[in-house]
Amino acid sequence: MDSKVETIARLAQWRIDNFGPSTYRRSDPFKIGLWNWHLSIEKNRYMYIRLFPEPSRVSKEQPPVARFVLRVTTTGTNRKPYISPIHERLLRTSDDFVWPIDTTFLGRFIIDVEFLDLKIFPTNGGEGSPVWPSDGIMHSLSTKSTLRCLARMLAESIHADVTINTADGSVCSHKAILSASSPVFHSMFLHNLKEKESSTIEIEDMSTEACNALLGYLYGTIQQEDFWKHRLALLGAANKYDMKDLKDACEESLLEDINTENVLERLQEAWLYQLNKLKKGCLMYLFDFGKIYDIKDEINNFFKQADRDLMLEMFQEVLTVWKPA
Numbered sequence: 001m002d003s004k005v006e007t008i009a010r011l012a013q014w015r016i017d018n019f020g021p022s023t024y025r026r027s028d029p030f031k032i033g034l035w036n037w038h039l040s041i042e043k044n045r046y047m048y049i050r051l052f053p054e055p056s057r058v059s060k061e062q063p064p065v066a067r068f069v070l071r072v073t074t075t076g077t078n079r080k081p082y083i084s085p086i087h088e089r090l091l092r093t094s095d096d097f098v099w100p101i102d103t104t105f106l107g108r109f110i111i112d113v114e115f116l117d118l119k120i121f122p123t124n125g126g127e128g129s130p131v132w133p134s135d136g137i138m139h140s141l142s143t144k145s146t147l148r149c150l151a152r153m154l155a156e157s158i159h160a161d162v163t164i165n166t167a168d169g170s171v172c173s174h175k176a177i178l179s180a181s182s183p184v185f186h187s188m189f190l191h192n193l194k195e196k197e198s199s200t201i202e203i204e205d206m207s208t209e210a211c212n213a214l215l216g217y218l219y220g221t222i223q224q225e226d227f228w229k230h231r232l233a234l235l236g237a238a239n240k241y242d243m244k245d246l247k248d249a250c251e252e253s254l255l256e257d258i259n260t261e262n263v264l265e266r267l268q269e270a271w272l273y274q275l276n277k278l279k280k281g282c283l284m285y286l287f288d289f290g291k292i293y294d295i296k297d298e299i300n301n302f303f304k305q306a307d308r309d310l311m312l313e314m315f316q317e318v319l320t321v322w323k324p325a
Contacts, residue, residue, distance in 0.1 A: 002015075002016060002017055002018070002025070003025070003026070003027050003028045004027070004028050005027045005028060005030040005039065006030075006288070006289070007030050007031065007032060008258065008281060008284050008285050008288075008289060009255065009256060009257060009258040009259070009281065009285065010032065010114060010115040010116070010132075010256075010257065010258075010259070011112060011113075011114045011115075011258075011285065011289060011291075012030050012032060012037070012039070012112070012113050012114075012115075013110060013111070013112050013289050014027050014039050014110070014111040014112075015108070015110050016041070016108065016109050016110070016111065017108050018107065018108070019041070019043070019107075019109075023042060023043050023044070024040070024041070024042045024043075025040065025041050026038055026039070026040040027039040027040065029054045032115055032118070033064065033115070033118040033131040033132070034058055034062065034064070034118075034120070034131060035053040035054070035056075035058060035059055035064050036053065036054040036056065036059075037051065037052070037053055037054065038050075038051075038052055038053075038054055038094075039051055039111060039113065040052075040094065041111070046100040046101060046102055046103075047072075047100070047101045047103065048098050048099070048100050048101075049070060049072070049098070049099045049101065049111060050094050050097060050098050050099075051066075051068070051070070051091065051097050051113055052091055052092075052093055052094040052096060052097065053091055053092070055093075059092070060092075061123075062120045062121070063090060063091065063092050063120075063121045063123075064090075064091055064118055064119070064120065064121065064131075065088065065089070065090050065091075065118070065119040065120075065121045065128050066087075066088070066089060066091055066115060066117070066118055067086065067087070067088040067115070067116045067117040067118075068086070068087055068088075068113055068114060068115045068116055069083065069084055069085070069086050069087070069113070069114050069116065070083070070084040070087075070099055070111065070112065070113050071083045071084070071111070071112040071113075071114075072101060072109060072110070072111050072112075073109060073110045073112070073290065074108070074109050074110075075107075075108040075109060075110065079293065082101055082103070084099050086116065087099075088117075090121050110290065112289070112290075114259075117130065117132070118130070118131040118132065119131065132256070132257065133224055133225075133228050133253070133256070133257075146220075147220050147221065150177075150219040150220055150221065151219065151220075151221045153174065153177075153219070154173070154215060154216070154219045154221060157172040159174070160172035160173060160174055161174060161175050161199060162174065162175050162178065162195075162199050162200065162201060163199065163200050163201070164200075164201045164203055164211060165200060165201070165202050165203065165204070166203055166204065166206050166207060166208045166210075166211045167204050167205065167206060167207050167208075168207055168208050169208035170208070171208060171211055171212060171215065173215055175189050175199075177218055177219060178201075178218070181218045181241075181243060182241040182242055182243050183242050184240070184241040184242050185201075185241060188201065203237075205236070206233055206236075206237060207233070209230070210230045210233035210234070210237075212226075213226045213227065213229070213230040213233070213234060214230075214233075214234055214237050217234065217246055227249075227253070228253070231250050231253055231254060232250075232254075232269065234246060234250055235247060235250040235251070235254070235269065235273060236273075238250060239273045247273070247275075251270075251275045251277055251278050252277075254266055254269070254270075254275075254278055255277060255278050255281045258281060258282060258285050260291055260294045260295050263282050263285055263286060263291065263295070264282075264295070264298055264299070264302045266278060266281075266282050267279065267282040267283070267286075267310075268302075268306070268310075270282060271307060271310045279313075283313075283314065283317045286314075286317075287314075287317050287318055
């Protein structure tokens with residue numbers, strides 16, 4: 001369908017198969033952040049592209065301030081992108097933003113809009129509140145009372161009975177919490193291993209700061225900014241110590257903000273830790289959404305070091321995307 005918009009992470013893509021003699025077209029709604037959005041195109045002397053939120057209670061009571069960039073690309077062998085400046089606008093209606101392009105497109109072309117930031121505009125003035133990163137994942141099902149107790153246990157080392165040595169320091173914890181959180185830790189303390197005898201765990205591949213973030217997650221006290229900062233280290237620990245919930249949370253978070261600067265690193269992490277959803281998202285971003293054309297130099301270096309099986313899978317993805325309709 002010409003009106004359907006595909007989305008991945010913060011990128012939306014509208015493929016126009018045949019604009020023809022039409023003078024106006026509007027996309028179906030697509031969800032980015034809290035809002036449903038529309039793109040529209042209008043042909044006169046110029047081509048006019050508009051971006052606006054769908055009229056709703058959310059867009060009226062919590063209007064978005066969007067920072068974004070648009071790109072229009074012709075398909076086929078002569079791919080020619082028209083890239084807008086970076087815009088930052090308060091968007092309420094279709095009159096709030098229009099991008100005129102001094103050309104018209106016939107046949108097939110693609111419109112990309114990449115949201116660099118989204119904030120909720122305060123109707124009473126003041127600073128807008130950011131939509132990303134979202135802290136929804138971090139809400140614990142534990143009661144506030146239990147969380148306060150766990151926070152005190154960790155912060156004050158109340159009856160702490162195990163020391164964790166990190167790459168640059170040490171922290172104290174509780175065998176019961178670690179054992180309940182990880183079958184690997186549980187095995188360490190259950191059997192006559194050196195960790196049981198010494199009440200010491202060596203985690204030399206994590207910094208103290210990252211280890212504190214890990215403990216914050218296990219005790220239910222982690223702050224969103226700490227989780228966001230240490231996602232890759234937490235992912236490695238989750239994989240090493242068999243913490244499935246943490247591994248899933250890291251994967252979902254890493255999928256949220258794929259961009260041209262991190263997509264290859266994310267793809268490598270997805271392959272290393274067998275994160276199929278993240279791997280699929282990275283491949284979609286590169287091939288289905290055509291962002292591989294933006295990182296030609298980086299992709300050449302990536303291919304020199306990438307695993308052969310990963311390269312084969314990427315090649316198969318290319319064949320799937322470029323398969324004639």
